[in-house]
Amino acid sequence: MYCGGVNSYIIHAYHDERKAIKNEIYWRYEVPVYQWLYDIKMPVPKIWAHRCDSIEKMQENMDKFAGVELDINYYAEQGEFDVSHDKQAELEYPLESFLQQLAPTDAKMWLDFKNLTADNRVAALNRLEYLFKKYNIDKSRAIVESHNVKELADFHQAGYYTSFYVSVDDRFFKTAAGRDEFLNEVAAAIATGNIDAVSFPIGYYELVKSGNFDIDLLTWDTDARWSDYVAKKKYREKLADDRLKVVLVTSDSKYTR
Numbered sequence: 001m002y003c004g005g006v007n008s009y010i011i012h013a014y015h016d017e018r019k020a021i022k023n024e025i026y027w028r029y030e031v032p033v034y035q036w037l038y039d040i041k042m043p044v045p046k047i048w049a050h051r052c053d054s055i056e057k058m059q060e061n062m063d064k065f066a067g068v069e070l071d072i073n074y075y076a077e078q079g080e081f082d083v084s085h086d087k088q089a090e091l092e093y094p095l096e097s098f099l100q101q102l103a104p105t106d107a108k109m110w111l112d113f114k115n116l117t118a119d120n121r122v123a124a125l126n127r128l129e130y131l132f133k134k135y136n137i138d139k140s141r142a143i144v145e146s147h148n149v150k151e152l153a154d155f156h157q158a159g160y161y162t163s164f165y166v167s168v169d170d171r172f173f174k175t176a177a178g179r180d181e182f183l184n185e186v187a188a189a190i191a192t193g194n195i196d197a198v199s200f201p202i203g204y205y206e207l208v209k210s211g212n213f214d215i216d217l218l219t220w221d222t223d224a225r226w227s228d229y230v231a232k233k234k235y236r237e238k239l240a241d242d243r244l245k246v247v248l249v250t251s252d253s254k255y256t257r
Contacts, residue, residue, distance in 0.1 A: 046239050047226050048110060050248035053083050056255035058098060065226070067108030069248050070098060073115045074124040081127060084257075087115055096131055103135035109142050110218075110246065112165070116146040125154050143218065143246070145199050153194040163197040163218050164189040166204065173207070183211045190215050197245065205238065217241070220248035 048067035052058040058068050072095055073087040074080075081095035082088065102109060116124065132139060144155045145163040152162045164186070172182040186198055190213060197216035200208055205219060221229075226249055229235040238244055 044226070044230060044239075046245065046247055047229055048108070048246050048248050049251045050220055050222060051085070051256065052251075053085060053093070054255045054257050055093075055097060055101065057251070057253045057257075059101065060253055060255070061251050062102060062105050062107035065107070065251070067110060067246065068102075069110040069112060069220075070095070071112045071114055074113070074120050074127070076120055076123060079123060079127060081124070081131075085114070099131050099135050099137060103137050107141075110248065111142060111144050113144060113146045116148045116151050118151055121151045121154055125158060128155075128160075129158065143197070145218075149189040149192055149194055153192070156194045156196070161196045162194060163199045163216075164195045166198055166200045166208075168201060168204075172204075179207065179210075182207065186211060186213060202247075205244075209241075209243075215243075217244045218246045218248075219244065222248075222250050224249045226251070 043064060043066040045066045047065060048069060049057075049061035049065040050069050051071065052061055052068040053071055058070070061068050070083050071085040072081045072083055075082055075087075075091045078091050080091055082091040083093040083095050083098055099109075113124070128144075131137075132142075139159045140161070142160060143163055144152065144160045145165050146152050147165045147167070149164045152164070156162045166189075167182070167185060169178075171178040173179070186208065189195060189198065195215070197218050198208065198213070199218035199220075202219050202221035202224075205217075208217060224235065224247075229239060229247060229249060238247065
């Protein structure tokens with residue numbers, strides 16, 4: 001299929017995903033199909049790919065999306081990062097291999113640092129500094145995220161864009177006290193001066209917004225695809241929020257791990 005015009009490449013580059021939704025566009029999407037195609041300028045700056053923890057999946061997405069998320073764990077014994085959601089018995093997917101692939105591209109990276117601690121923060125920072133220098137990667141291309149706001153200080157001071165991964169618990173939605181507990185935790189994290197952003201699941205979006213925090217917002221929506229955020233009104237409204245800088249979305253792949 002060829003539509004012509006400056007966006008014709010989208011039809012080819014995203015044929016598989018469009019094929020899966022083509023029969024739903026007229027019924028589910030709240031903008032006309034041709035307006036939808038015209039509006040897409042891929043990659044959309046705020047839409048990044050969630051959990052690209054294999055080289056193959058990252059390669060699928062690093063041109064299609066503005067950025068990719070990598071889950072990383074630091075292995076003190078080897079002095080190396082592994083790309084994996086959970087720390088494994090052995091290091092199998094060295095971060096260096098991923099950065100080597102990302103370096104010559106324009107893709108940005110969200111590094112979800114799963115096991116940052118007081119014990120490994122210095123060695124981990126030194127290793128990341130070494131890798132970024134080795135592959136000539138500008139720090140402005142990276143987000144370093146952790147639950148451990150205190151230990152993010154060194155990364156922030158070294159010039160990385162840092163984000164506090166908020167606590168996630170149902171109790172925050174059940175009572176006013178729970179809501180206040182959550183907002184106070186976020187406020188305390190911001191007050192440290194160690195972070196540039198707060199990151200959270202999309203279900204926390206309205207709760208975080210209610211705090212009126214003067215800080216960037218990052219989120220992930222694992223029930224959504226890129227097509228939802230460019231074609232459905234309720235998603236597009238979120239993208240229009242100036243404080244919301246990145247939304248991680250699901251990108252289906254046989255290489256997901």
